[in-house]
Every structure is written in structure tokens, then in C-alpha cells.
Amino acid sequence: MKLTRRALAGLAGAVLATMSLGQSALAQKQGGTLVMVVQPEPPTLASYLSTSGPIGMVAAKVFDGLLEYDLDLKPLPSLAESWEVAPDGMQITFNLRQGVTFHDGKPLTAADVQFSIMNVAKVTHPRGPNTFAAVTAVETPNDHTVVLKLSEAAPYMMMAFSGYETPIIPKHVYGTGDLRAHPNANQPIGSGPFKFVEWKKGQYIRLDRNPSYWKKGQPYLDRIVARFIADPSTRTAALEKGEAHFAAMGAVPFNDAKKLAENSGLTVTTRGHEMFSPLAELLLNTTRKPLDDKRVRQAIAYAMDRQFIIDNIWFGYGKPATGPMSSNFAPSGLYTADVQTYEVADGVDRANKILDEAGYAKNAEGVRFELMHDSLPYGQEWTRFGEYVQQALGKIGIKVTIRQEDVARWLKRTYHDHDFDTTANYLYNLADPVIGVHRAVHSKTIKPGTVFTNGSYWSSPRTDELLDKAKIEPDATKRAGYYAEVLKIVAEEIPIIWIHEMNFPTVVNNKFADVIVSALGVYSSFDRAYMK
Amino acid sequence: MKSFWARFLGNPRVLAGIAWLLVVAVVAVFAPLLAPVDPFEIVDKPFLVPSGDHLFGTDSLGRSIWAGLAHGARTTLIIAIVATLSAVAFGAVVGALAGYHGGLVDDALMRITEFFQTIPSFIFAIVLVAILAPSATSLVVAIAVVSWPPIARVVRGEVLSVKSREFVQAAVIAGQGDTAILLRQVIPNTLSPLIVTGSLLVATAILTESALSFLGLGAPNLMSWGFMVGAGRSFLRDAWWLVTIPGVAILLTVLAINLVGEGLNDALNPRLADV
Numbered sequence: 001m002k003l004t005r006r007a008l009a010g011l012a013g014a015v016l017a018t019m020s021l022g023q024s025a026l027a028q029k030q031g032g033t034l035v036m037v038v039q040p041e042p043p044t045l046a047s048y049l050s051t052s053g054p055i056g057m058v059a060a061k062v063f064d065g066l067l068e069y070d071l072d073l074k075p076l077p078s079l080a081e082s083w084e085v086a087p088d089g090m091q092i093t094f095n096l097r098q099g100v101t102f103h104d105g106k107p108l109t110a111a112d113v114q115f116s117i118m119n120v121a122k123v124t125h126p127r128g129p130n131t132f133a134a135v136t137a138v139e140t141p142n143d144h145t146v147v148l149k150l151s152e153a154a155p156y157m158m159m160a161f162s163g164y165e166t167p168i169i170p171k172h173v174y175g176t177g178d179l180r181a182h183p184n185a186n187q188p189i190g191s192g193p194f195k196f197v198e199w200k201k202g203q204y205i206r207l208d209r210n211p212s213y214w215k216k217g218q219p220y221l222d223r224i225v226a227r228f229i230a231d232p233s234t235r236t237a238a239l240e241k242g243e244a245h246f247a248a249m250g251a252v253p254f255n256d257a258k259k260l261a262e263n264s265g266l267t268v269t270t271r272g273h274e275m276f277s278p279l280a281e282l283l284l285n286t287t288r289k290p291l292d293d294k295r296v297r298q299a300i301a302y303a304m305d306r307q308f309i310i311d312n313i314w315f316g317y318g319k320p321a322t323g324p325m326s327s328n329f330a331p332s333g334l335y336t337a338d339v340q341t342y343e344v345a346d347g348v349d350r351a352n353k354i355l356d357e358a359g360y361a362k363n364a365e366g367v368r369f370e371l372m373h374d375s376l377p378y379g380q381e382w383t384r385f386g387e388y389v390q391q392a393l394g395k396i397g398i399k400v401t402i403r404q405e406d407v408a409r410w411l412k413r414t415y416h417d418h419d420f421d422t423t424a425n426y427l428y429n430l431a432d433p434v435i436g437v438h439r440a441v442h443s444k445t446i447k448p449g450t451v452f453t454n455g456s457y458w459s460s461p462r463t464d465e466l467l468d469k470a471k472i473e474p475d476a477t478k479r480a481g482y483y484a485e486v487l488k489i490v491a492e493e494i495p496i497i498w499i500h501e502m503n504f505p506t507v508v509n510n511k512f513a514d515v516i517v518s519a520l521g522v523y524s525s526f527d528r529a530y531m532k
Numbered sequence: 533m534k535s536f537w538a539r540f541l542g543n544p545r546v547l548a549g550i551a552w553l554l555v556v557a558v559v560a561v562f563a564p565l566l567a568p569v570d571p572f573e574i575v576d577k578p579f580l581v582p583s584g585d586h587l588f589g590t591d592s593l594g595r596s597i598w599a600g601l602a603h604g605a606r607t608t609l610i611i612a613i614v615a616t617l618s619a620v621a622f623g624a625v626v627g628a629l630a631g632y633h634g635g636l637v638d639d640a641l642m643r644i645t646e647f648f649q650t651i652p653s654f655i656f657a658i659v660l661v662a663i664l665a666p667s668a669t670s671l672v673v674a675i676a677v678v679s680w681p682p683i684a685r686v687v688r689g690e691v692l693s694v695k696s697r698e699f700v701q702a703a704v705i706a707g708q709g710d711t712a713i714l715l716r717q718v719i720p721n722t723l724s725p726l727i728v729t730g731s732l733l734v735a736t737a738i739l740t741e742s743a744l745s746f747l748g749l750g751a752p753n754l755m756s757w758g759f760m761v762g763a764g765r766s767f768l769r770d771a772w773w774l775v776t777i778p779g780v781a782i783l784l785t786v787l788a789i790n791l792v793g794e795g796l797n798d799a800l801n802p803r804l805a806d807v
Binding site: 232233253255256259312313375380383384386387388390391394401402403404405406409 | 570572573574578592593594662665666748749752753763766767769770
């Protein structure tokens with residue numbers, strides 16, 4: 001027998017791979033307590049009422065969803081063992097897993113799913129009424145089959161069935177009484193891998209292993225404790241000392257995360273935000289002169305040094321954005337970087353040239369025109385960003401004055417009164433462009449009074465048409481084609497200066513593994529997390 | 533007995549205080565010459581340690597700490613002094629009217645003064661700035677509004693004691709009007725405690741302005757020391773100079789004002805000083 005070197009190497013690789021697989025399977029022993037930092041303390045645990053971050057971080061361990069998602073946003077079976085979308089997209093059938101029980105011992109049936117979608121998600125959830133707008137009825141032919149009847153195809157809906165976004169809650173508990181003020185809002189009963197045990201206000205929430213969880217042998221952890229530590233440096237110190245093992249979503253300041261990454265006992269990852277994909281943006285009011293002029297907006301886009309912003313304000317946690325869509329949609333084929341780019345070495349010169357040619361001459365003090373920038377009142381990074389914008393635009397002859405107001409006033413000014421020149425914000429792309437991208441540029445989302453919608457007030461008939469087609473197009477390639485054209489037009493019109501795809505650092509103690517295994521990151525169930 | 537100036541300047545602590553305040557005043561006045569850049573301008577790489585290129589290093593965005601310190605001295609001093617002058621002027625008028633007229637006027641004015649005194653002053657200042665939206669004007673207003681009550685009380689007390697003196701009674705008999713008596717006879721004799729309290733108030737005003745700026749409620753387009761400490765506080769472990777340098781500047785300036793204020797007090801009340 002003649003063994004070539006390559007075959008040998010391949011064989012060795014296969015053996016190694018098998019060994020490491022075997023090892024990791026063996027390593028998943030049961031036991032251990034994971035202490036996660038949750039910041040700030042959640043107001044309730046009613047994730048069916050609010051999408052507020054801290055609520056979901058805890059509640060997603062208690063409530064299951066119909067589906068799970070991997071790091072590439074691929075749907076995986078969960079409470080639904082399998083599912084089928086009708087060829088015309090007008091009907092979705094879920095086959096539920098049998099023998100699943102809630103924490104109170106009662107079985108989970110199709111009626112609970114029907115209740116969770118029709119009476120909860122479509123009614124009380126902040127995003128649900130929009131996501132499930134096309135659902136006209138949920139039929140339950142038997143206890144383990146659920147059929148969603150739709151008024152139009154809604155391919156994006158398949159991304160909204162996680163335990164965080166659309167928790168399946170027991171009808172026999174939450175079906176009685178006022179759902180908006182339910183006694184079980186703070187003592188959730190679900191079917192998830194962890195059971196709610198106690199909430200010491202101001203200190204911690206304790207979740208214990210659900211021994212009758214439907215995934216055999218899982219979860220591996222005995223307990224999850226969500227601790228509330230108000231001071232950022234104390235949070236960092238707790239992670240360094242191993243008193244807390246996990247922190248995500250801004251619980252650790254960006255500059256501290258950089259330092260924690262050098263700690264051999266900790267791992268800092270930016271994965272687990274693919275379902276959210278926040279994009280930092282400089283928002284322009286395109287109804288105001290001279291921001292209604294495309295050339296001015298392009299000049300501003302050229303003046304921004306995205307890499308400088310990422311490196312010095314967000315300490316490296318980010319990636320330059322090319323438009324309203326995050327590159328996290330690249331695996332699904334919807335994203336393209338083939339658009340006009342403003343990330344060039346001679347940006348300031350180009351910007352000055354554009355403004356000169358457009359007739360915005362500099363006066364004796366070197367000022368072409370003045371703008372007011374409203375700093376986003378969401379913490380230090382955004383204050384620095386406002387100061388950076390002031391400096392960067394100063395270089396191209398635009399004098400910027402900064403105004404700093406509180407959150408309520410900023411929201412009202414930006415989304416209700418629309419009384420601003422420029423401001424900053426970050427919008428989540430969420431699980432599908434229909435949910436997270438359309439709202440930033442579609443004319444239908446120019447809705448005074450609704451926050452986090454189209455704040456620039458820019459739209460065009462062509463992009464509206466393309467977005468509407470993409471919304472109901474079941475064919476992935478055709479959908480990608482529509483979005484490619486939208487992204488091209490928007491990058492040229494540049495109504496919003498998209499700065500970067502924000503990467504939040506997630507800190508995990510190396511004693512634990514498989515904590516971040518889903519695009520939902522901290523908002524997933526942690527049923528596979530284990531202590532080494 | 534030695535003259536006022538001899539007592540005042542003969543005090544080494546006063547001299548030290550005056551020396552530091554002179555340095556700050558010179559830096560503040562000549563800031564555009566000493567640091568000829570916009571203090572918010574990104575001049576070099578971030579987090580450069582203090583060196584020959586950048587006397588006090590650069591901050592998290594690469595802005596010169598020296599430029600911030602120099603221009604910040606302007607902001608801090610102007611806001612503190614204007615706020616103090618407003619507080620002293622208003623407080624003195626209220627106190628003088630209350631003390632001189634007595635009776636119902638006194639009761640009414642003092643109840644109002646007490647109303648302001650019962651509100652924790654820093655929290656009140658935060659609320660005012662938040663309502664008015666942060667700017668130099670709202671800082672001045674907020675600091676003045678929380679600072680005038682002690683002045684009013686001091687002036688009222690002094691006026692009460694002065695107005696019963698013989699020379700005031702003589703002025704009344706001589707037929708002088710109320711305004712004339714207040715301005716010519718009473719107020720000049722209440723000046724020394726007013727000057728002492730007012731000078732110490734500048735120190736409090738600097739601290740309040742710094743604390744508000746530290747919390748992000750400062751004037752957003754003006755560099756100030758409190759802002760520098762606030763912006764640098766998350767980097768204390770990595771870059772000490774961001775916080776330490778402006779922090780020490782605040783400390784020394786407030787200390788210097790207190791030294792000078794106490795020196796004034798000793799010099800103006802010689803009997804007290806000799807005890």
C-alpha cells in the first residue's frame with residue numbers, strides 16, 4: 001500500500017477531528033453555576049411585553065421559542081421539530097415536539113402556541129404586531145400541529161420565532177387575568193432549560209436547572225445567577241476576579257473590554273449579535289437646507305474617518321459600514337458591499353472639492369455654513385462622537401455647534417418634532433432587513449411620533465417599490481437583487497451617514513464553554529453552556 | 533495695629549493662594565496665545581503621555597490636555613465669577629431689604645430664602661441645568677440660583693446689627709431717605725463679611741461647575757476642567773494624566789481661593805485673627 005504524504009495528512013486530520021469531537025462531547029459534564037452580569041436590572045421579566053435588553057437576557061433562559069438560530073442566522077428546530085412553508089408562502093405549518101412540559105408540570109400544546117402568537121405577540125409585544133401583521137389566523141388541527149394562515153407571503157417572519165423574540169408562554173397561566181399586569185410577570189413560568197427561582201431586588205435573579213427539560217441531558221449548568229452591579233469599574237473588576245463569569249451588551253466599557261481581552265482567564269468575543277446588528281449612524285435631516293442637497297450629504301460622508309471613530313471611540317469594536325444593511329446578512333446573500341464608498345484616504349479633499357463646486361463658498365472665517373448637532377444622550381461614546389463630528393466637519397468648512405439634551409427631549413426632537421440638523425443614533429438591523437432596514441429608508445416609516453423609524457425623512461419612489469417587492473418575495477436570489485439596487489441608490493443618495501457596524505464585546509470566563517452558540521448571543525437559552 | 537494690606541499680604545498662605553490664582557488668571561486670559569488651537573481639535577494620536585511635544589499629553593481622542601487646561605481655565609473662571617457676582621448682587625439686595633425693613637418684608641423674604649435653602653443645592657443645580665438644557669448661560673443661572681441664599685442671610689444679619697447703631701439713627705434724624713441710608717450708611721459697613729463670603733463662593737461655584745460638567749451637564753461647546761475629568765474618568769487605570777492633571781488644577785484653584793478668602797477674613801476682622 002502506497003501512502004502519499006497528502007493522504008497521510010488527511011488521515012491524521014480526520015483522526016484529530018474525531019478525537020477533538022469526542023473530547024468536547026465528553027467535556028460537557030453537568031454542574032456549575034454561571035454568574036452573568038446583567039446591566040441594568042430589568043424592570044420585569046415579561047419578555048412578551050417588552051424587548052428591553054435586560055429582560056430578554058434573563059427571560060430567554062425561561063421561555064422556549066418555536067425555533068432556534070445558529071450563528072449564521074439559520075433556523076434550527078426547537079419546540080417545533082419541523083416546519084413547512086407553503087410554496088406560495090401563504091401558510092406556515094409547525095410540527096410541535098411531543099411530551100414537552102412547562103415548569104409547573106402541565107404539557108405544552110398547540111393551544112399555547114396559538115395563544116402566544118394571536119393573543120400575545122400580535123397584541124402586547126412591541127415588535128410583534130408588525131412582524132405578525134400578515135398572520136390572519138393560527139389553526140390547531142391537533143395538539144402538536146400549528147398552522148399559521150397569512151394574508152401575504154412574509155419570508156422575514158421565519159426569523160422571529162426565537163424564545164427571545166416570540167416566547168411560547170403557557171395559556172393556562174397567562175391566559176387568565178390582565179396580561180399587561182400579570183402576577184407571573186416577575187415569576188415567569190415557561191418550558192425553557194432554566195426555571196425561575198428567586199429575585200432579590202437590587203442584587204440578583206436566580207435560575208435553576210430544569211431537570212425535565214425536553215433536550216436529553218441538557219442544560220449542563222446547575223444554575224444561572226444574573227447579578228446587577230451598577231458601577232462599570234466594579235463590573236470589570238468582578239469579571240477579572242472571577243466573581244462574575246459573563247457580561248454582554250455594553251455591560252463592560254469598550255476600553256475595559258480591550259484590557260480584559262488580554263486576561264488569560266477570559267475570552268472576549270464579538271459574536272452573538274448577528275440577530276441584532278446595530279449600525280451607528282450620523283442622522284441628517286434631509287428636509288432642511290443645505291442637507292436636502294445630495295452633494296452636501298456626500299461631502300459629509302467623505303469627511304468622516306470611520307476607522308478613526310472605531311479605533312478611538314469604540315476601541316476597535318466595529319467595522320466600517322457601507323450602508324443601511326449590516327454585513328451580517330452576507331451569509332444569507334442579501335448584503336452587498338458593491339456600492340459607492342466614502343471610506344477613502346483623501347476624503348477631506350474630496351469633500352471640500354464637492355462643496356466648492358456645489359457653490360457653498362467659504363466666508364472670511366473659512367465657514368461655508370453652520371449646523372447644529374444634537375449629541376445622542378446614550379453615554380460617553382456618543383458624546384465623543386458628537387465632538388468628533390464637530391471637528392471633522394470643521395475641516396471641510398462646516399461649523400458645528402453641539403447641543404446636549406436628555407433622552408426624552410432628544411427623542412421628541414428627533415422623531416416627533418423633527419427639529420434638528422444632524423444627530424446620531426444606532427438602529428438595529430435585527431433578524432431580517434424587512435424588520436430592521438426598511439424602517440430607516442422607507443417612506444411609510446416617516447411617521448412623526450414613532451421612535452427609531454425613518455429619521456432623515458428621505459425616501460424615493462424607486463427604493464419604496466424595491467423594498468415592497470423584497471418584503472414579499474420568497475425567492476432568495478430575487479430578494480437579494482432588489483436589495484442590491486436599494487443599497488446602491490441609498491449609498492449614492494446617502495440620507496444617513498452610516499458609520500460602523502457596532503460590535504459589542506461579550507466577556508466569557510474560560511472555565512465555561514459553548515455559552516455563545518447562537519446569533520442571539522446573550523438572548524439565547526444557554527442550554528448548551530457548560531463548565532469545563 | 534497693622535494696616536489691612538499688611539495683615540493680608542503678610543500672611544504666607546494668602547501669598548501662596550494669590551500666586552496660584554495669578555498663574556491661573558494669566559493662563560486663562562492668554563489661553564489663545566499659550567495654546568493656539570481649538571481645545572476640541574484632534575492634534576495627535578490619542579493617549580500620548582506628557583512629553584515635550586504635548587506638555588500634558590493627549591486625551592482619548594488625541595486632543596491636547598494643555599489646550600484643554602488653558603481654555604478650560606477660561607470657561608471655569610468666567611462661569612464661576614459671573615455666577616458668583618450674580619448671586620452676591622441678588623443675595624445682597626434681598627438680605628439688605630429684609631434686614632432694613634424688618635417685619636412682614638423680612639418674614640416674606642426670609643421664608644423665600646429658606647425655601648431655596650432647604651433644597652439640596654447640587655441636586656437643585658442638576659435639575660435646573662437639565663430643564664434649561666446645558667449651556668454656559670444655564671450653568672451661570674443654576675449656580676447663581678443655588679448660591680444666593682447664604683449671601684442674603686449674611687447681609688441681613690449684618691444690616692440688622694448695623695441699622696441699630698447710632699450713626700444710622702443719626703442719619704434717620706438728619707432726614708435721609710431709606711435708599712440713601714441703605715446705600716451710603718448700611719451697605720458699606722456690611723462689605724467685609726460680604727467680600728469674605730463672596731470670595732469663598734467662587735470656590736464653591738468652581739466645584740459646582742466642575743461637578744456638573746463631570747456629569748455631562750456642562751456647556752457642550754466649551755472646554756472645562758470638570759468636563760476633562762468626566763471624559764477621562766473611564767481611563768484612570770490606563771492613562772492617569774487625563775483625570776489627574778485637570779483634577780489637580782481644580783484642587784489647587786479651589787484651595788487657593790479658600791486660602792485667600794480666609795486671609796481676607798483674618799485681615800478684615802483683626803480682633804478675630806488675634807484670638
